[in-house]
Amino acid sequence: MTDRVTNPQPGTGSRRPSTIQVDKSKAAKRAAAKAAKARAVAAQKRRRMLSIVGAAAAVLVLIVGVALWVRSGDSSTPDNGTGSSASGAGAQGGATQDGATPVSEFPPVPAGADPALSTKPAATAGSGTVSKLVVTTLIEGKGAPARAGQNVTVNYVGVTYADGKEFDSSWKRSQPFDFQLGGGMVIKGWDEGLLGVKVGSRVQLDIPASMAYGDNPGNGAPGGTLRFVVDLLAAQ
Numbered sequence: 001m002t003d004r005v006t007n008p009q010p011g012t013g014s015r016r017p018s019t020i021q022v023d024k025s026k027a028a029k030r031a032a033a034k035a036a037k038a039r040a041v042a043a044q045k046r047r048r049m050l051s052i053v054g055a056a057a058a059v060l061v062l063i064v065g066v067a068l069w070v071r072s073g074d075s076s077t078p079d080n081g082t083g084s085s086a087s088g089a090g091a092q093g094g095a096t097q098d099g100a101t102p103v104s105e106f107p108p109v110p111a112g113a114d115p116a117l118s119t120k121p122a123a124t125a126g127s128g129t130v131s132k133l134v135v136t137t138l139i140e141g142k143g144a145p146a147r148a149g150q151n152v153t154v155n156y157v158g159v160t161y162a163d164g165k166e167f168d169s170s171w172k173r174s175q176p177f178d179f180q181l182g183g184g185m186v187i188k189g190w191d192e193g194l195l196g197v198k199v200g201s202r203v204q205l206d207i208p209a210s211m212a213y214g215d216n217p218g219n220g221a222p223g224g225t226l227r228f229v230v231d232l233l234a235a236q
Helices: 019-072 188-193
Strands: 134-139 151-160 166-169 177-180 202-207 226-235
Touching: 188 202, 188 226
Parallel strands: none
Antiparallel strands: 134 202, 151 166, 151 177, 151 226, 202 226
C-alpha cells in the first residue's frame, strides 16, 4: 500500500498554517482588541475627568461671581432694624445705590449750598440721656423741605452716642446713599428725623435705641442711643 502524504512538501504547493501559527495570530488579534478597548476606556475616563473639571470650574466662577455681587451690593447703611448688621445690612426692602454719584464727583453738593458740605463733619459723643428723637440743624439749606415718599440722597456719619465711636460713614465709601424717605427702608430715627429738612442742610440726629436698633440687637448692629450727622443733598 502506498502511504498518503498528509502535508505538502516544500515547493509542491501552499503550506497550511501550523496550529502554533494560528494560535499566535489569534493571540495578536486578542491583544490588539484588548489594547483598543483599554484606549477607549482611558479616553472615556479622560472625557469624564474633563467634564468634572469643567463643571467644577463653572461652579467656582459662579461662586466668585455671587460673592463679588454680594460684596458690591453691601450698602453699609442704617437699616430699619431687621437687617443682619448696622454697618452692612443695607436698607430693608430694596434700597439701593443705583445711579449713585461716581467717586470723581463726590460729594454731590447742591448748587448754592454751603461749601462745608464738601467736607466730612465731625460727629462726637453726646452727654446725658436721650429719651426721644432730637434733631439739631447744624447748617440750614436753601432747598425745598424733604417730604415722605421722596427719594433722598444723603451723606452721613454714624457714631455711638455714649463714646463717639464711629461705626458707619458714607464718606468712607466716597458714595452718598439714596433711599425713599418714610418708606420704612431705614431706621425710624432717619425716617422721622429727616422729614421737613431742607435740601442743602446738615443736621444732627440723636436717636434713642427704640428708634434705632434697640439696646442689644445681637446681630452686629450698634446698640443704645446713636448720633448721626446727615447732609441732605437731594430730594425728589
